[in-house]
Amino acid sequence: MSHQSLFRDTIFALSSGGLPSGVAVIRLSGPQTVAVLASMTAERIPPPRKAALRELVGDDGEPLDRAIVINFPGPASFTGDDCAELHVHGGKAVVAAVLEHLGRKDGLRAAEAGEFTRRAFLNGKLDLTSAEGLADLVAAETELQRRMALINAEGGQRDIYDGWRKRLLHARAMIEAELDFADEGDVPGSVAAEVWTDMSAMQQEIANHINGYHAAEIIRDGYRVVLLGAPNAGKSSLLNALARRDVAIVTEIAGTTRDLVEVSLDLDGLKVIVTDTAGLRDSSDTVERIGIERALRAAEEADLVLKLKDGSPDMPGFDLADLESKALSVGTKADIAPHRTGEFHHIVSVIDGAGLSALIEDIGRHAKGAVSAASGVLPSRLRQLELLRSCGHHLSLAAEVQQELELRAEELRLAGDALGRITGAIDVEDLLGVIFSEFCIGK
Numbered sequence: 167m168s169h170q171s172l173f174r175d176t177i178f179a180l181s182s183g184g185l186p187s188g189v190a191v192i193r194l195s196g197p198q199t200v201a202v203l204a205s206m207t208a209e210r211i212p213p214p215r216k217a218a219l220r221e222l223v224g225d226d227g228e229p230l231d232r233a234i235v236i237n238f239p240g241p242a243s244f245t246g247d248d249c250a251e252l253h254v255h256g257g258k259a260v261v262a263a264v265l266e267h268l269g270r271k272d273g274l275r276a277a278e279a280g281e282f283t284r285r286a287f288l289n290g291k292l293d294l295t296s297a298e299g300l301a302d303l304v305a306a307e308t309e310l311q312r313r314m315a316l317i318n319a320e321g322g323q324r325d326i327y328d329g330w331r332k333r334l335l336h337a338r339a340m341i342e343a344e345l346d347f348a349d350e351g352d353v354p355g356s357v358a359a360e361v362w363t364d365m366s367a368m369q370q371e372i373a374n375h376i377n378g379y380h381a382a383e384i385i386r387d388g389y390r391v392v393l394l395g396a397p398n399a400g401k402s403s404l405l406n407a408l409a410r411r412d413v414a415i416v417t418e419i420a421g422t423t424r425d426l427v428e429v430s431l432d433l434d435g436l437k438v439i440v441t442d443t444a445g446l447r448d449s450s451d452t453v454e455r456i457g458i459e460r461a462l463r464a465a466e467e468a469d470l471v472l473k474l475k476d477g478s479p480d481m482p483g484f485d486l487a488d489l490e491s492k493a494l495s496v497g498t499k500a501d502i503a504p505h506r507t508g509e510f511h512h513i514v515s516v517i518d519g520a521g522l523s524a525l526i527e528d529i530g531r532h533a534k535g536a537v538s539a540a541s542g543v544l545p546s547r548l549r550q551l552e553l554l555r556s557c558g559h560h561l562s563l564a565a566e567v568q569q570e571l572e573l574r575a576e577e578l579r580l581a582g583d584a585l586g587r588i589t590g591a592i593d594v595e596d597l598l599g600v601i602f603s604e605f606c607i608g609k
């Protein structure tokens with residue numbers, strides 16, 4: 167007996183990575199799953215949730231591969247529907263043959279990006295923040311990204327937002343009671359005051375949580391370091407040294423770098439993006455001038471700016487005072503430049519490697535410092551941030567209308583709805599396309 171499903175189609179996809187590989191996992195979900203397993207295993211469907219070795223056959227009984235087959239009957243499956251996994255040999259032709267066989271069957275079709283997770287959400291197996299956490303977990307490249315994604319995939323955000331929603335519901339119930347009993351002179355005024363204290367506390371908790379977004383942004387998108395300096399100061403050489411490969415073009419010609427060149431580093435589990443920029447000088451060359459504007463804009467947006475200077479005299483004309491609070495001065499070409507210690511935060515040479523590891527350590531320390539202030543569960547997406555702000559906004563409006571209980575209840579309802587839209591507890595149909603399209607196929 168197949169599990170009753172909301173969905174008519176059975177979807178399938180290669181859920182493991184690139185081919186060839188040792189093993190490839192093909193996943194199925196939907197009402198036809200059991201019938202497909204029966205036909206492909208010559209009626210030898212493995213017992214639920216037990217891995218079993220089976221010969222997979224096509225419609226004519228022709229062998230396709232020998233595979234580990236797992237049957238996950240709904241609702242105790244990832245999507246909540248009948249699911250199966252076929253662990254086949256990870257050869258291109260093997261996978262192609264199995265996918266082609268599945269695609270020929272009635273009621274089966276290839277899954278769209280994120281469709282398994284979307285079905286899991288629509289079947290109530292997980293909330294939207296857990297789904298987003300799963301997408302992040304699959305995309306995670308650094309240790310801190312992995313940790314943040316895992317907390318959210320496991321319901322870290324959901325628990326917090328559900329907790330806040332419950333407190334809002336309770337507060338509304340208390341206000342309703344106050345309204346109902348107002349005539350009878352039996353107003354639970356002290357209870358309402360207590361509830362209001364809780365709402366103020368919650369407002370503060372939400373504000374603190376919102377403040378963690380910048381740290382989450384750094385963990386997700388990287389800590390941004392921009393190299394700035396006069397032409398020939400040694401920016402591209404330093405970028406290449408940090409990346410340990412030739413990313414940027416290095417020549418003795420001043421003005422070589424015209425556009426932004428980025429490399430992504432993993433410093434102690436944190437993603438750090440270092441950007442090489444066009445050298446700063448007065449230039450009549452249009453392309454170079456655009457490059458210089460981009461360099462200055464990148465520096466403004468950066469978390470940390472490295473101001474590079476070799477032994478040559480200062481270039482006039484660029485006021486970098488605004489960047490001072492987030493800048494480290496770096497004396498370059500230490501092997502040939504007569505830098506004085508004390509003049510710079512760091513003195514480096516890419517020729518003999520002097521000062522490079524101390525510089526890298528210092529960048530790592532600054533990056534860590536930027537995320538360490540925030541701890542625990544963080545909002546991980548702009549969509550969540552906007553709804554959290556909306557929730558906070560309605561809470562402060564509620565505080566402004568102290569005397570008008572109906573209005574206050576309405577603001578609390580709107581605050582709760584904003585939280586509900588984060589987890590998907592209410593009214594999110596319009597968001598689903600955007601959210602699940604960022605997933606990969608097979609997830």
Ligand SMILES: Nc1nc2c(ncn2[C@@H]2O[C@H](COP(=O)(O)OP(=O)(O)OP(=O)(O)O)[C@@H](O)[C@H]2O)c(=O)[nH]1
Nearest residue numbers: 398399400401402403418421422423445499515516
């Ligand atoms: N001796 C020595 N030469 C260096 C060092 N770093 C860079 N150079 C040389 O300085 C010149 C300029 O280096 P780049 O890295 O291209 O400088 P840049 O700041 O990126 O220059 P633009 O692209 O013009 O802005 C090249 O000839 C490099 O080989 C160093 O540590 N020691």
